[in-house]
Amino acid sequence: MQPAYYNLGVVYSELMQYDTALGCYEKAALERPMYAEAYCNMGVIYKNRGDLESAIACYERCLAVSPNFEIAKNNMAIALTDLGTKVKLEGDINQGVAYYKKALYYNWHYADAMYNLGVAYGEMLKFDMAIVFYELAFHFNPHCAEACNNLGVIYKDRDNLDKAVECYQMALSIKPNFSQSLNNLGVVYTVQGKMDAAAEMIEKAIAANPTYAEAYNNLGVLYRDAGSISLAIDAYEQCLKIDPDSRNAGQNRLLAMNYINEGHDDKLFEAHRDWGKRFMRLYSQYTSWDNTKDPERPLVIGYVSPDYFTHSVSYFIEAPLVYHDYQNYKVVVYSAVVKADAKTIRFREKVMKKGGIWRDIYGIDEKKVAAMVREDKIDILVELTGHTANNKLGMMACQPAPVQVTWIGYPNTTGLPTIDYRITDSLADPPETKQKHVEELIRLPECFLCYTPSPEAGPVCPTPALTNGFITFGSFNNLAKITPKVLQVWARILCAVPNSRLVVKCKPFCCDSVRHRFLSTLEQLGLESLRVDLLPLILLNHDHMQAYSLMDISLDTFPYAGTTTTCESLYMGVPCVTMAGSVHAHNVGVSLLTKVGLKHLIAKNEDEYVQLALQLASDVTALANLRMSLRDLMSKSPVCDGQNFALGLESTYRNMWHRYCKGDVPSLKRMEMLQQQVVSEEPSKFSEPTKIIFAKEGSPGSVMPNGFNQASPSMLNLSNIEENGVQLNQHY
Structure with a gap:
């Protein structure tokens, strides 16, 4: 009777009457306990x-009576x-x-298990192991484009x-319309400056x-890097x-x-304030501290910083790390x-030698980082990134420290009501400034x-x-800062100084179309392309300097002035002409030049900017003396x-702490006001600003996002690139 019950089970299975089929298989196995096919x-x-545990139990019974039953071993895997x-x-x-490893015990060449091991090790940041298993997956399944794609993410x-x-490219040779690999290849070309190929x-x-959605975000990063800001904003x-909740595009x-x-x-x-309100809803806030x-x-x-x-x-950031009084601060x-270099190692050694603590948090969930901050009993938490690549604003939204500050990495408000203060000075943000910030502005005594x-x-x-x-004028600022208005003013200067370059x-500028567009714009303004070197x-770094x-x-940009480039220019002896404006980003050069003693090179408007450049160019001897x-x-x-500087910063921190001890916490007041407001919109879920590795789960061909997103060269930045992807976000 056993074959009859078994065959009935097969027939009912084909008819999709599975309960009846199970009954038949169970009767067959009851009468013949060694009936491996029935268990299988x-x-x-x-x-x-979807009852995987019961399936595995059946396969185990099958293999117990027939250990070499290949179909059952494959099914078990x-x-x-x-x-x-x-x-x-x-x-x-x-x-x-x-x-996954147990699956390979039953089928040692099962590519899907290898692929998923690669995904898992990638999520665990064990990238060497991830590479091994992706390579194995591709070896045993040469059609696995996803493995090639994910290898590309790690190498990038x-x-x-x-x-x-x-x-x-290997992934695309297997799947020519594989959108993730097309996008990721575009990201790499953007990083390399190959804008036409990237587009x-x-x-x-x-x-x-x-x-x-993320491909549009990356298109925005590409346009931004190429200097087309309006097109970038359209793409974002x-x-x-x-995807209204794309964190990358929202911050970019x-x-x-x-x-x-x-x-x-x-x-x-x-726009910043509204982003901050919406973003806050994703995180629970601490409201008391020990x-x-x-x-x-x-x-x-x-x-906290990725930089x-x-x-x-x-x-x-080097000066505070080196000069802080570690006994009292x-x-x-x-x-x-993301990827440490010699400078990272040097910073870590200096901090630890002075008795500080260094925690590597790359890849750790922001809420878990917030818990770490609580455990470390941080009194004042300072974020250094703002809306640029790989930021940790989600951690700041949790408000793990009693006093929270934003500084250095972004020229505007974060929009987050949980951040108490934004550090600036009286020249970058004059007391009479009309620019609004969610945070309270705290001005350092000098710059x-x-x-360093x-x-x-x-x-x-x-x-x-x-x-x-x-005379040769120049700028090493990124193209996004060199707006059409900036080019108009620069062309006026060059046209007024004979033979200047x-x-x-x-x-x-390694891309021909970007070079051509830049030169064409200047030619339309009357400056021959032969006078311009791109x-x-x-x-x-030595060669760059x-x-x-x-x-x-050096000619500064506006309304988004240079920062690192201005400091580099001055340090290399090249005087910089800058212009004052009505926002922080416009006034960074004002602060730097004033404190260096070059206040006379700060213009109030475009005409004065031109005149200052012409005056500098008119006296080569004075220029040579100033340079040396x-x-x-x-x-x-x-x-x-x-x-x-460290003394002034520490005094500022001490004043913040005094205010906290007196119960004066700007962020808590803001949060109370927010809670009193009636918010009509539904809470939203923001995407994490990480990379996406697309993981094939089990059956070949099914692809789902699995936590890593190479789609974002931004913030990106998010990435947010001097640097991205995703550090593609330009810091200023």
Whole structure:
């Protein structure tokens, strides 16, 4: 009778009458306990119903009586892989890995288990292991485009861009319309400054998947890097139409608006404030802290940033890390650095040698980082990133510290009501400023920044006009800052100084179409392209700094002035002409030049800016003398005086702490006001600003997002690139 029951089970299975089929298989197995095929088929039914544990139990019974039953072993591997994915998504990644490995015990060449091990190890930041299993998955399944794509993500994050391109191209040779790989290839080309190739890839990704929101975000990053701010904002807004909760596009849009904001209205403030209100709903806020309210006790200062590497922000955070009085201001660094370099190691050693604490938080959920901050009893938490790449504003939204501050990395308000203060000075943000901020402005006694020059800078070279016989103006600011209005003013200057030249260095100038558009714009303004030198990105810092030897006079941008570039220019002996404005981003040069002793190079308007440049250019001898004295002038100024700067910063922190001890907490007042407001919109869920690895779960061909998103070269930044992707966000 056993074959009859078994065959009935097969028939009922084909008729999709699965309960009846199970009954038949069970009767067959009851009469013949060694009936392996019956157990196997029962497992298939349970597996298809999603009851993975029952399926696995059936396969175990099957293999107990027939250990070499290949079909059952393969089915067991599939079920275990699916169970691994299930428990991983429920939060137990280690158990998921265990199930994937167990699957390979039953089928050692099962590519899906290998692929999912690659995804899991990627999520665990064990990238060497992830590479091994992606390579194995591709070896055993040469059609697995997802494995190639994810390998590309890892190589891209390791700055091995050539290998990343190779992986993405391999994925596309398997799946020509694989939108993720098309997008990711576009991201790498954007990082490399290959704007035409990048646009082609991202547009293909959108054509392959018109609702691919993150591809529009990346298109925005590309346009921003190429200097087309209005097109960038349009692309971000297209992303937000598809995915209103895209954190990358939302923050990138805010960053982009700074490049064209002259402060004539409150639209940019309102955009930040509205973003902050919406973002806050994703996080529960701490409303009390265990920190002892003793106004004079030693304080614990936390600094959180992804930019503790050779990056623009790093030149301004070094002074506090080095010169803090660690006895009274203990430093805890929360480093979200994606890829550490020699500077990261040097910072870590200096902090730990002085008795501070260094915590690597890259890849850790922001809510967990907030819990770490609570455990560390941080008194004053300072974030250094704002709306740029790989920021931790989600952690700041939790309000884990009693006093929270934003500083350095972003030229505007964060919009977050949980941040108490924004550090600035009286020149970048004059007391009479009409620019609005969610945070309360706190002004340092001197400049709000302290610059630590690169030890690789090399010597100051004589002004080139002495040997050239003509003046060379220049700028090494990113293209997003060189707006059409800036070019109009620069063209006026060049046209008024006979035989003068302009040198501009920017990553996208390795792209012919970007160069052509830039030169065409200047030609339309009356400046022949033969008088303009366009330089692409210079990789080595020493070579980059020595490139200032090509210019006599540096021209600042507006309404988004340079910061690192201005400091570099002055340190290399090149005087910079800047212009005052009505917003912080416009006034950074005002603060820097005033404190260095070059107040006479600050213009009030465009006409005065032109006149100041012409006056500098008219006296080459004076220019040469200024150049050779400027480094010393700057080194002795407040802009480079780390010791006094740290004293002023510590005094500011102490005043903040005194206010907290008295119950004066600006953020709590704001939060109370917000809670009293009637909010009509539904709470939203923001996407995390991380990368996306697309994980194939179990069956070949099914692809789902699994927590890593290479789609975002921004903030990106989010990424948010001097740096992205995702550090594609330009810090200022």
